[in-house]
Amino acid sequence: MSAGRFRDLLVAEWIKLWSLRSTAWLVGLGTLAIVAFAAQSSLNAYQSWPGFTAMEKAMFSPLDEAFSGLSASLLMIGAGSLGALTIVGEYATGLIRTTLVAVPARHRVVAAKLTVVAVVTLATGALISAGTFGVSQAILSGRGVAVSLGDPGVLRVLAANALLAPVAALTGMGIGALLRHTAAAVVTVCAALVIVPTFFRPTVHQWLDDLYALVPFYVWRVCLGLPQVREDPALPTVAGSWAAFALWPLAAAAVTLIVVRRRDV
Amino acid sequence: MTRFRPGIGPRAYARRPLPRRGNRPTARCGPPPSGDNVDQVIEVNGLTKRYGAVTAVHDLTFTVRPGHVTGFLGPNGAGKSTTLRMIVGLNRPTAGGATIDGRPFARHRAGLRHVGALLDAADVHGGRTAAAHLRALAAGNGLPRRRVSEVLEEVGLEAVARRRIGGFSLGMRQRLGIAAALLGDPPVLLFDEPVNGLDPEGVRWARGLFRRLAAEGRTVLVSSHLMSEMENTADRLVVIGRGELIAEESLAAFAARGAGASVVVRTPDAAELAAVLALEGGSVRADGGDALTVTGLSAARIGELAHQRRIMLSELAPRAASLEQAFMELTAGRADYRAGARTDAHAGHQPGHATGHATGHQTDHATGRRAGAPSGGAR
Numbered sequence: 328m329s330a331g332r333f334r335d336l337l338v339a340e341w342i343k344l345w346s347l348r349s350t351a352w353l354v355g356l357g358t359l360a361i362v363a364f365a366a367q368s369s370l371n372a373y374q375s376w377p378g379f380t381a382m383e384k385a386m387f388s389p390l391d392e393a394f395s396g397l398s399a400s401l402l403m404i405g406a407g408s409l410g411a412l413t414i415v416g417e418y419a420t421g422l423i424r425t426t427l428v429a430v431p432a433r434h435r436v437v438a439a440k441l442t443v444v445a446v447v448t449l450a451t452g453a454l455i456s457a458g459t460f461g462v463s464q465a466i467l468s469g470r471g472v473a474v475s476l477g478d479p480g481v482l483r484v485l486a487a488n489a490l491l492a493p494v495a496a497l498t499g500m501g502i503g504a505l506l507r508h509t510a511a512a513v514v515t516v517c518a519a520l521v522i523v524p525t526f527f528r529p530t531v532h533q534w535l536d537d538l539y540a541l542v543p544f545y546v547w548r549v550c551l552g553l554p555q556v557r558e559d560p561a562l563p564t565v566a567g568s569w570a571a572f573a574l575w576p577l578a579a580a581a582v583t584l585i586v587v588r589r590r591d592v
Numbered sequence: 593m594t595r596f597r598p599g600i601g602p603r604a605y606a607r608r609p610l611p612r613r614g615n616r617p618t619a620r621c622g623p624p625p626s627g628d629n630v631d632q633v634i635e636v637n638g639l640t641k642r643y644g645a646v647t648a649v650h651d652l653t654f655t656v657r658p659g660h661v662t663g664f665l666g667p668n669g670a671g672k673s674t675t676l677r678m679i680v681g682l683n684r685p686t687a688g689g690a691t692i693d694g695r696p697f698a699r700h701r702a703g704l705r706h707v708g709a710l711l712d713a714a715d716v717h718g719g720r721t722a723a724a725h726l727r728a729l730a731a732g733n734g735l736p737r738r739r740v741s742e743v744l745e746e747v748g749l750e751a752v753a754r755r756r757i758g759g760f761s762l763g764m765r766q767r768l769g770i771a772a773a774l775l776g777d778p779p780v781l782l783f784d785e786p787v788n789g790l791d792p793e794g795v796r797w798a799r800g801l802f803r804r805l806a807a808e809g810r811t812v813l814v815s816s817h818l819m820s821e822m823e824n825t826a827d828r829l830v831v832i833g834r835g836e837l838i839a840e841e842s843l844a845a846f847a848a849r850g851a852g853a854s855v856v857v858r859t860p861d862a863a864e865l866a867a868v869l870a871l872e873g874g875s876v877r878a879d880g881g882d883a884l885t886v887t888g889l890s891a892a893r894i895g896e897l898a899h900q901r902r903i904m905l906s907e908l909a910p911r912a913a914s915l916e917q918a919f920m921e922l923t924a925g926r927a928d929y930r931a932g933a934r935t936d937a938h939a940g941h942q943p944g945h946a947t948g949h950a951t952g953h954q955t956d957h958a959t960g961r962r963a964g965a966p967s968g969g970a971r
Contacts, residue, residue, distance in 0.1 A: 332734060335731055335732055335733065335734040336732050338731040338732075339728045339729070339731040339732030340728075342724060342727050342728040342731055343717075343720075343724075343728045346719075346720045346721065346724035346725075346727075346728065347717070347719045347720060348719065349719065416717055416719075417717070420714075420715070420716065420717045420718065421712060421714050421715035421716070422715055422716055422717045423715075424677075424682055424711055424712065424715045425711075425715045425716065425729070425772060426729075426732075427681070427682060427703075428680050428682070428703050428704075428707070428709045428711070429703050429704045429729045429732055429733060429772075430701070430702070430703055430732050430733070431680070431681050431697055431698040431699070431700055431701075431703045432698070432701055435701075436732075591677075591682065591683040591684060592682050592683075
């Protein structure tokens, strides 16, 4: 039977996502802003380079000019909000009732939503990761301090930068499904994904370090986002960091499926 | 796929039939009984929904059959919307269940092809255009894109298809909701208070549409809290009050429950005429001023009596048995009860009620009748 194919649900969710003007604005302006920020930061470094001390030159990280912690925060908040709004937008307006009468199989609706949001944010994250890298290294190559894709750790950093978006977006969906209230969901997304982890620092308490090592923004800052990873029991490992990147969206997807299925609408 | 069987009636969109892609016959046990299309019947069985101590719907059982417009009536807060939401699987019943096509609605994959429902015109995202809203719904059910323009034309919204729903009036949203319900050319249609916000022309259009959909052999359930809306639309009625079934019968049978036909008379000599009519066996009620409502005498007989006594009449108007009146009388006891107490704990202290219905149910509550309610249907 052709009706009820999963592909149909993906098309429906795709239409829903892009028929809201806010989606195009958020994705378009967000991408432009982060790439422009990389260009501005790299130009600044390019112009200041002759005045840098030897120490500053030795500490200089070209990848940081491309995609700083601020860029990562912006990307996570943007993607997290997008993910939250795709589900809160349905509950807050009541559209969810129309949606679920049209497609009563709730888990399929949620699966389609998760898939479309993951694909769109992964593509956006990849574009931003590649764009910021390309722009900044083109500028910095004028000073001979650019890195290339073949340099150690660079591809991992670029992959991690790109993956911040879908990780944040699916987490945002889970938060949105739980809270079902626009402002509450967006504030929680900002707090949980970025603001609180900003204050995490390696400590002398191993259990606290282990706890921090489960938080995507933290592991990106101290491990995945750096080309050279230090071996230190207080710091997360690369493998552990990837696991944290996988854990959050998977848990969020499970939460979304469960709460949407169980709750009356 | 559940589709109409030939012979039930003309297909709604016979001019533009849906492509029959991959029809799969539904498993049936023998021929359907007595001319009814068993696939289209809505069956509500022991449906109960409790929110904490409050019972919104209590042990509701009724059947809605194809080929008629069935009115779903009840005062505000009677549980109509809750019932409709449970029928389409949005709310999970505390006990009992509802089936469409013989199985719970939630088991259907392409919902729009089985049931079209307008539950609340506000259930849309104001940021999308009307066309985009319908396109997403159509896509999710594998319906061809042209259905969107077809239903927009059907409800008269083609001119605003590219405008965002946020700027729509309530009437336009109702039309959009009706358009969404028609998208999948479904054999069963549910409308919750569909004419709210429609202008008089729109109300007439909607009534005509419901009747036409029923005449095509579909099952059409239309809820309202206004009896008057049903008088010209529905053939059958399901009446509920305080979440319980009050009546399930034809419109005519329901109307007959009310006080019978009456005659309204206006005359400057109201007191004298009232005395005359009472003497002749009429039952007279003074409506204040120069108006009288008379039952038990025909308009012709009243005119004759007035003529004999040289009493001038300024108005002599027969009134058919009023549905509104029947509705009010039947639901009055329920409204009373609800205002007085909603929980079982208070039921025993309620004074007696005018109608047998209310008193009977009150006793049931006090004695914990729910213990016997079916619970196997809870999912």
